[in-house]
Each structure stands twice: as C-alpha cells, then as structure tokens.
Amino acid sequence: MNEMFYVYLVCSVLLITIGLYTLLVSRNLIRMLIGFEIMTKGATLALISAGAANGRLALSQAMTLTVIVVEVVFIAVAVALVMLAQRKNKSLDVRKLTKLKG
Amino acid sequence: MQLNYVFLILLIIPAIVAAFTADLLRAAIALLFCSLGLTMTMFNLEAPLAGVFELSVCAGLITVLFVNAISMMPPETSEEKSLRFKSHHSRFILLPILLVVIVGAAWLNRNYFINALTINKIVDQLSTGQVLWEQRGLDLIGQIVMMLAGVFGVVVLFRRGNPHE
Amino acid sequence: MLLAYLFVPLLSAALMPLLRKLWIKATTTLALLAVLYQLLISIWIAYRKLVVGQPLHLGQWLFGGKLALSIDGLTLMVLLTIGLVALVALGFAANYQLSQNRRPGFNALVLLAVTGMNGLVMATDLFSLYVFLEIVAVTSFVLITYQQDDAGIEGAFKYMMLSAVATVFLLLGMAIVFALTGSIGYADISAALNNSNLFLKLSLGFFIFAFALKAGLMPFHAWLPDAYTAAPAPVSILLGGIVTKVAGVYSLMRLMLSVFGFSKSLASILLIFGSISIVFGAFMALGQRDFKRMLAFSSISQIGYIVIGFAVGNTLGLVGAAFHFFNHGVFKALLFANAGAVEEATGTRNFDELGGLAEKMPVTGITSVIGFLSAAGIPPLAGFWSKLLIIMGVWTAGYRVCAGIAVFAGLVTLAYLLLMQREVFFGKLRAGLEEIKEVSWRTYWPAILLAVVTIVSGIFFAVVLNKLIIPVKLLLGE
Numbered sequence: 196m197n198e199m200f201y202v203y204l205v206c207s208v209l210l211i212t213i214g215l216y217t218l219l220v221s222r223n224l225i226r227m228l229i230g231f232e233i234m235t236k237g238a239t240l241a242l243i244s245a246g247a248a249n250g251r252l253a254l255s256q257a258m259t260l261t262v263i264v265v266e267v268v269f270i271a272v273a274v275a276l277v278m279l280a281q282r283k284n285k286s287l288d289v290r291k292l293t294k295l296k297g
Numbered sequence: 298m299q300l301n302y303v304f305l306i307l308l309i310i311p312a313i314v315a316a317f318t319a320d321l322l323r324a325a326i327a328l329l330f331c332s333l334g335l336t337m338t339m340f341n342l343e344a345p346l347a348g349v350f351e352l353s354v355c356a357g358l359i360t361v362l363f364v365n366a367i368s369m370m371p372p373e374t375s376e377e378k379s380l381r382f383k384s385h386h387s388r389f390i391l392l393p394i395l396l397v398v399i400v401g402a403a404w405l406n407r408n409y410f411i412n413a414l415t416i417n418k419i420v421d422q423l424s425t426g427q428v429l430w431e432q433r434g435l436d437l438i439g440q441i442v443m444m445l446a447g448v449f450g451v452v453v454l455f456r457r458g459n460p461h462e
Numbered sequence: 463m464l465l466a467y468l469f470v471p472l473l474s475a476a477l478m479p480l481l482r483k484l485w486i487k488a489t490t491t492l493a494l495l496a497v498l499y500q501l502l503i504s505i506w507i508a509y510r511k512l513v514v515g516q517p518l519h520l521g522q523w524l525f526g527g528k529l530a531l532s533i534d535g536l537t538l539m540v541l542l543t544i545g546l547v548a549l550v551a552l553g554f555a556a557n558y559q560l561s562q563n564r565r566p567g568f569n570a571l572v573l574l575a576v577t578g579m580n581g582l583v584m585a586t587d588l589f590s591l592y593v594f595l596e597i598v599a600v601t602s603f604v605l606i607t608y609q610q611d612d613a614g615i616e617g618a619f620k621y622m623m624l625s626a627v628a629t630v631f632l633l634l635g636m637a638i639v640f641a642l643t644g645s646i647g648y649a650d651i652s653a654a655l656n657n658s659n660l661f662l663k664l665s666l667g668f669f670i671f672a673f674a675l676k677a678g679l680m681p682f683h684a685w686l687p688d689a690y691t692a693a694p695a696p697v698s699i700l701l702g703g704i705v706t707k708v709a710g711v712y713s714l715m716r717l718m719l720s721v722f723g724f725s726k727s728l729a730s731i732l733l734i735f736g737s738i739s740i741v742f743g744a745f746m747a748l749g750q751r752d753f754k755r756m757l758a759f760s761s762i763s764q765i766g767y768i769v770i771g772f773a774v775g776n777t778l779g780l781v782g783a784a785f786h787f788f789n790h791g792v793f794k795a796l797l798f799a800n801a802g803a804v805e806e807a808t809g810t811r812n813f814d815e816l817g818g819l820a821e822k823m824p825v826t827g828i829t830s831v832i833g834f835l836s837a838a839g840i841p842p843l844a845g846f847w848s849k850l851l852i853i854m855g856v857w858t859a860g861y862r863v864c865a866g867i868a869v870f871a872g873l874v875t876l877a878y879l880l881l882m883q884r885e886v887f888f889g890k891l892r893a894g895l896e897e898i899k900e901v902s903w904r905t906y907w908p909a910i911l912l913a914v915v916t917i918v919s920g921i922f923f924a925v926v927l928n929k930l931i932i933p934v935k936l937l938l939g940e
Contacts, residue, residue: 199301200641201411205403206305207637210312211630212395217316218623220388225366229324231626232359233312236335238633239351240308245641247342250419255640257429258589259339259347261436262633263354265596268447269629270359272600273622274366275451276607280615281369289619413660416641435530439581439593442472446574446597449475450604453567 203244210237222289224277228270235266304341308334316392319385321370325363332356464531466503467541467580471496475573478566486566490556493569497552497576501545508538531584536719539784540583540712543791546915547703548576550795550908554802555696557904560608568608572700575601579708587647588636588721591713592629595676598709599625602701606693617692620685628675635668648720655722669717670731677710679769680739683762690758695802698754699908702761703795707787711765715772715783724775729859732773737867739766744874748881753801753811756882757794760837763875764790770864771852779855786848789836789919793845796833796912800826803901803909804886813882818891823900827887829909834883836916838876844920 210233217230239259246255308331315327332355339348373381403410429437474496481489533541552572560568578597585591599622607618638661640646643654655662671682678686686706690698714732718724743763750756768790771783803826804819805811820827836845849872857865900906 197411197414197416198407200416201403201407201414202301202305204638205400206309207634208403209309209396209399211634212399213309213312213316213392214630215627216389216392216395218627222385223321224619225321225363225370226324227623229315229321229328229363231623231630232328232355233315233331234627234630235633236308236312236331236355238630238637240335240338241634241637242640243339243342243344243347245637247344248416248418248641249644251640251644252342252344253423254432254646256344256347257433257436258640258646259344260350260429261433261440261589261593263347263350264440265443265593267354267358268443269596269600269626271362272447272450272454272603273626274362275454276603276615276618276622277366278369279454279607279610280619281366283610283612283615285371410660414642415659417644419644433589435581435585435590436593438468439590439597442468442574442577442581443593443597443600445472445476446571446578446601449478449567449570449574450600453564453571453604454607454610456564456567 197248200244200248203240207237207241207244210234210240213237224280224289227289228273228277231273232270235262239263300341301338304334304337306334308338313392313396317386317389319382321367322364325360325367328363329356329360332360464533464584467500467584468531468577470499471573471577471580475570475577478570478573482563482566486562489566489569490552493552493573494549494556496573497545497548500576500580501542501549504538504542504545507533508542530586530590531581532586533584536712536715536784537583539788540708541580543788544576544579544583544704544708546912547700547791547795548572550799550912551696551700551703553908553911554699554799554905557902558694558696558802558806568605571601571605575605575700575705579704582708583712583716586649587645588639588651589646591716592632592636595632595709595713596629598705599629602705605697605700606689608697609694611692613688613692614694617685617689621689624675624682624685628672631668631675632672635665635672638662638665638668648716652721652723666722666728670714673710673714673717674735675710676706677714677765677769678706678739678762679710679735679765680742680762683739683743686762687755687758690761691752691754695798695805698757698802699795699798702757702798703791706761707765707768707791711768711787714769718772718775724773729773729775733770733856733861733864736766736768736770736773737864739763739769740868740871741766741874744871744878748874748878751813753804753813753816753882753886754798756878757797757801760797760875760878761790761794763871764794764837767849767852767868770856770868774856774859774861776855776859778851778858782848782851782853782855785844786852789844789848789916792912792915792919793833793836796829796909796916797837799906799909799912800830800833803905806905807898807901813885815892816886817889818887819898820887821891822898823887825900825906826909829906829913830887831883832913832916834879836920838879839872840876842920842923844916844923847920847923 214230214234214237218227221227221230239262242259243255246252311327311330315324318324332351336348336352339351474492478489575598578594581594582591585594603618603622607614636646639651642661643651645651675682690702693701740763743759743766747756747759750759768783768786771779771786807823836843839846839849853865853868
C-alpha cells in the first residue's frame with residue numbers, strides 16, 4: 196500500500212509543478228487560473244490518496260468535499276475579478292495590469 | 298493494479314496538454330479531462346462521494362465558468378494568433394525537462410522514500426456523512442461563511458455605485 | 463459563548479442586504495456594534511481571567527463531543543486586536559468616500575473577514591485553519607479591489623495568485639501529515655509526532671513556505687507593497703493592522719506552539735527569514751516616496767520582529783512577540799489612518815508634494831507623532847517594551863548576531879519614520895497646500911482612540927504584562 200501512496204504522491208507533485216509553472220509563466224490571466232486549478236487537483240489527489248493509504252476514507256472524503264467547495268468559491272471570485280479587469284483594460288494580458296512598481 | 302496507472306495517465310496527460318496548448322478553449326477542455334481522470338481515480342480508491350463532487354463541481358461548474366470567461370475575450374487576427382502561439386510555446390520549453398527530472402529523482406530514490414513513509418492503516422467504522430456532521434461541524438460553518446463571502450464578493454465587484462452623494 | 467465570536471459578525475453580515483432595502487444608514491451602525499461587541503467580550507473574558515482568576519482555557523464543543531474551538535492566552539490577545547483594528551477600520555470607513563448603495567456590501571465583507579479571522583484563531587485543527595484562511599483571503603481580495611480602479615485590480619490579482627500558491631502548498635503539507643499521523647487536529651498530531659521522519663520535515667517545510675508567503679516575510683513579500691498601497695484607506699488599515707498578521711504570523715506561531723514544537727533547525731530558518739525581513743524591509747522603507755508604500759515595507763520589517771521573537775522559543779521571546787503583535791496592530795493601524803486622513807485632506811500620498819502639514823492638521827499630526835514614537839520603539843510607549851522583550855529573548859537564547867541586527871534595524875526604523883514625519887508634517891508648507899483643513903472628527907476619532915491605547919498600554923505595561931501576557935507564557939510552561 197505504501198508503494199501506491201508514493202506513486203500518488205509523486206503524481207500530485209507533478210501536477211503541482213505543472214500548475215505552478217503555468218501560473219508563473221503565463222501572460223494570459225485565464226491561463227494563470229487554469230494553472231491554479233491544476234495545482235488544486237494535485238493537492239486533492241494527495242489528500243484522497245492519503246486517506247486511502249490511511250484507511251480513514253471518511254475523514255478524507257469530508258476534507259476533500261470541503262476543499263472542493265472552498266476552491267470553487269475562490270475560482271468564482273477570481274473569474275469575476277478577471278472579468279472586471281477585462282472590462283477595464285479590454286484585454287486579458289497580465290502585462291497590461293502591471294502599472295505599479297515591484 | 299493496472300487500472301490505477303491508467304487513470305493516473307488520464308490525469309497527467311491532459312494537465313500537460315492544458316499547459317502546452319496555446320488555444321485557451323482547448324486548455325479548458327483539457328482541464329475537463331483532467332477532472333475526469335481525477336474522478337475515476339477517486340472512484341477507484343473507493344471514495345465515491347468525493348468523486349461525484351469532483352465530477353459535478355470541478356468538471357462541470359468550473360469548466361462552464363472558464364468557457365464563459367474565455368468567450369468574453371476580444372477576437373484576434375491570424376497574425377496576432379501565430380505570434381502568440383510562438384511566444385507561448387517558447388516559454389514552455391522548460392516544463393518537460395522539469396517533469397523528467399522530478400520523475401527521475403522519484404524513481405531512482407524510490408526505496409529510500411517508500412521506507413520513510415510509515416503509514417499505519419486502520420479500519421474505519423464511520424461513514425462520510427457521519428464524519429461530516431459529527432466531527433467536522435466547524436468546517437460546515439466555514440463552508441457557509443465562505444459561500445456567503447463569495448456571493449457578497451461577486452455582488453460588490455460588479456455593482457456600480459451612484460455618483461457621490 | 464465562543465460561538466458568539468463566529469455568529470455575531472456572520473449574522474450582522476447576513477442582515478446587510480435586508481437593511482439595504484429597509485434603512486441604509488443603519489448598516490454602518492450595525493457593523494460598528496458587531497465589532498464593538500467582539501472587543502468588549504474579549505476584554506470581559508480577559509477581565510474574568512485576570513481579576514477573577516477563572517481558567518483561560520475555554521473550549522466549545524460542537525455537535526457531538528469533538529472540541530472545535532478553543533481560546534488560550536495567545537488567541538485572546540489576537541481576538542482583542544482583531545476587535546480593535548476592525549472597529550477602527552469600520553469607523554474610518556464610515557466617513558470615507560464610498561457610494562451609499564455599495565456601503566452595505568463593504569460592511570458585510572469586513573464583517574465576514576472578521577468572522578474568518580475569529581474562526582482561524584479559535585480553530586483546533588489544521589483543516590479548520592485552512593477553511594477560515596480561505597475566507598479571509600477571498601474577502602481581502604474583494605476589499606482591496608473595492609474602488610474598481612486599475613491599481614486595486616493589479617494589487618488584488620497579485621495577492622490572489624500568491625495566496626493561491628500558499629493554499630496549495632498548505633494542502634499538500636496537510637495531506638502528508640494526515641497520511642503519516644492519521645489526524646489533523648493539533649493535539650493529535652503533536653502526540654503522534656516523530657520528528658526525525660523525512661516526510662514530516664518536508665511537510666513542515668511546506669507549511670513554513672505557505673505561511674511565510676501569507677505573512678509577507680522576505681523573500682516571499684512580492685505581493686505586499688502593491689496590495690497595501692492599492693487598497694482604499696480603510697482596507698489598508700484592516701490589512702496592515704490585522705489580516706496579514708493573523709493569516710501568516712499567527713498560523714506560524716500556532717504551528718510552532720501546538721503542533722511541531724521548537725527545535726534548533728526550525729528556529730534557525732525562521733530567524734534567517736525574520737532577520738532578512740527586518741533589515742531589507744527597513745532599508746526599502748527608507749527609499750520610498752509614497753506614504754502608504756513606506757508603511758507597507760515598515761510592516762514587513764515589524765513582522766520580521768515578531769517572527770524572530772517567537773522563533774527562539776523562550777518565554778521572553780514569546781511574550782515579546784505576542785505583545786508586539788498587539789502593538790503593531792495598534793500603531794500600524796494608527797499610521798495608516800493618518801495616511802488616509804492626509805490623502806483625504808490633500809489628495810496626494812507623495813512625499814514630494816507634501817510638507818508642513820502639522821499646523822494645518824494638528825490632530826493628525828499629533829497622533830502620527832505618537833504612532834511614530836511607538837513604532838520606532840521609544841520609551842515609554844508600548845512599542846519600546848515589546849521590542850525590548852523580543853531583543854532580550856533573542857539575546858538570552860544565544861543568537862547574539864541576530865539580536866544585534868534587530869537593534870541596528872531599530873535605528874533604521876527610527877530613521878525612516880523620522881523622515882516621514884519631517885516630509886509630511888514638519889518643515890515648510892509646500893505651495894498649493896494653503897487651503898487644506900483638518901479632516902472632520904468623524905475621520906480622526908479612530909486615530910485618537912488608537913493613540914490613547916498606545917499610550918495607556920505603554921504606561922501600564924507592567925500591569926498589562928503580568929495580567930494579559932503572562933497567560934501566553936503558560937502555553938510554554940505546560
């Protein structure tokens with residue numbers, strides 16, 4: 196059972212890496228959100244496989260449900276913000292946003 | 298045992314596709330397939346409740362949100378498009394190298410890592426519904442507050458104010 | 463009774479849409495009453511502990527016997543700070559330029575943020591901490607972008623993306639700990655912990671990364687200056703006074719105290735991050751010309767002080783860090799309130815356009831002097847005592863170099879705050895500023911309240927130390 200959990204953990208790290216890379220490198224706001232969504236899938240996979248390896252599937256599923264609900268609200272607010280930015284700047288380019296100094 | 302790996306492939310390949318493709322609509326559809334892979338993995342691990350939630354919420358709702366947002370983008374000419382594709386692909390060269398490095402490191406050291414994972418497996422007596430209501434009551438309150446915060450947030454973001462009174 | 467901390471702000475927020483239809487001016491009053499209630503309840507609990515001697519470990523059981531909320535000394539101090547800063551932020555916003563029909567939404571969001579922060583500090587396991595952390599994050603984004611201007615959208619988006627990364631790493635660390643120990647409650651994890659496990663160390667690393675990103679420690683501070691500067695003035699008060707500290711610094715403290723315990727290597731990592739934050743935050747604050755941006759870098763610096771204070775793990779350090787938590791909330795909120803008043807009166811935040819305001823805005827000038835003295839650590843104001851305790855704690859734990867760095871950075875802090883005072887309030891009155899007047903009392907009463915709190919907590923420090931802060935020490939003694 197440990198081997199399988201290890202495989203799932205590595206896959207979760209892979210997903211998080213893909214998502215993080217996409218988030219950091221993208222120029223389009225929506226692609227950054229897609230990157231975040233991929234990262235969240237990696238974290239959810241880690242959570243569920245931890246529960247499966249542990250035998251405590253009930254607690255793990257309860258946590259996963261809550262994570263999904265919380266993250267969907269987060270993404271909804273993020274998409275709303277992106278739409279607001281799109282309405283103001285007429286483009287979804289992240290470079291048009293950065294007017295403040297670092 | 299084999300089925301696990303099939304579902305994992307179904308999970309990771311669409312994620313890579315979603316990162317690589319320069320067309321946003323394809324990325325959203327790839328994200329949908331990624332959710333499907335995760336749902337199948339959850340069903341395989343005997344977590345049906347979480348699988349159903351993932352399917353309906355992530356594969357359904359979030360994809361709809363993204364497609365909605367993507368459709369609001371301004372149309373672009375074909376030369377803008379090829380320029381964007383080229384610059385996008387050039388930025389993603391590093392990703393496969395990174396992934397291969399990670400998989401290689403994980404594979405080569407697997408015995409060391411697996412031995413470090415000391416997991417005690419128990420047999421759980423409760424059902425998910427019981428756990429959710431009896432033990433995680435605070436999380437339920439948190440979910441309600443979060444949804445309220447989301448509703449107020451979106452309303453406030455889009456409501457236009459009257460000129461100064 | 464602990465549920466009141468969650469339900470009073472929550473129900474007040476839920477009532478806002480109803481009041482918006484019925485009687486719109488009552489929304490601000492209701493919001494102020496809700497946070498005032500929280501402040502008074504916290505003072506009352508503290509009073510019961512100090513004077514009457516009742517035990518401070520209050521707990522709340524929910525739905526079937528599992529401990530869900532609990533308050534100890536540190537939590538009570540943070541709840542008090544939350545109540546005070548939220549009261550000031552809402553009070554400042556009451557007279558701020560917000561359009562009337564959006565104002566209930568603003569009040570509702572601030573109240574929901576307060577609910578989230580209350581839940582965060584009272585939670586007894588990591589997962590509830592995560593849920594309430596997300597609540598605080600989402601409400602903060604929307605509040606930053608409240609005026610729907612370009613700067614706000616950029617600041618909020620940067621904050622949002624970095625906060626999302628922190629969330630995912632927090633979840634990953636939580637999954638690993640859950641797999642290894644089978645539970646996510648503080649007590650259960652610390653009981654089942656075997657610190658030499660590689661994966662536990664890895665998960666601890668993920669936790670520190672996530673919370674340092676949320677707290678704005680260097681080198682993870684990239685979002686902080688933009689978010690603080692772009693937010694409207696009452697939101698800056700809330701952010702700088704309490705949100706960043708509760709989300710990041712309190713979580714780190716709780717993790718160290720209740721879950722992982724103190725160890726040498728952990729202390730070293732946190733000391734390095736903290737020292738870098740203190741020094742670079744102070745130097746970057748020195749070079750700013752925008753009032754709020756300077757205060758943002760100053761916040762990074764002070765958060766570094768709190769982190770090195772509790773990282774060393776002895777009583778002095780922990781007590782100093784807890785007191786500095788409260789003090790920083792008070793004086794940073796005070797300085798941001800002054801910055802907001804200056805911006806409202808003159809229309810600019812740029813040092814190059816300001817000067818000599820003290821004669822035109824006497825109340826703002828005096829309160830900013832008090833805030834600056836406390837921030838720079840000048841006796842007998844409160845900031846001096848908390849910094850002294852932190853430096854003494856770090857010195858006695860053997861980290862002499864770090865203590866020396868903290869003292870040196872204190873001088874740089876004094877330098878940039880003095881610069882701010884000279885540029886904005888003293889010196890010659892710049893051309894074009896002759897007609898400005900002091901802001902109305904509705905805008906400066908929060909500043910006066912905070913100045914009074916700073917003075918009182920500084921003078922009565924000994925009393926405050928023994929009766930309010932020593933309970934924090936009991937956490938270490940048990």
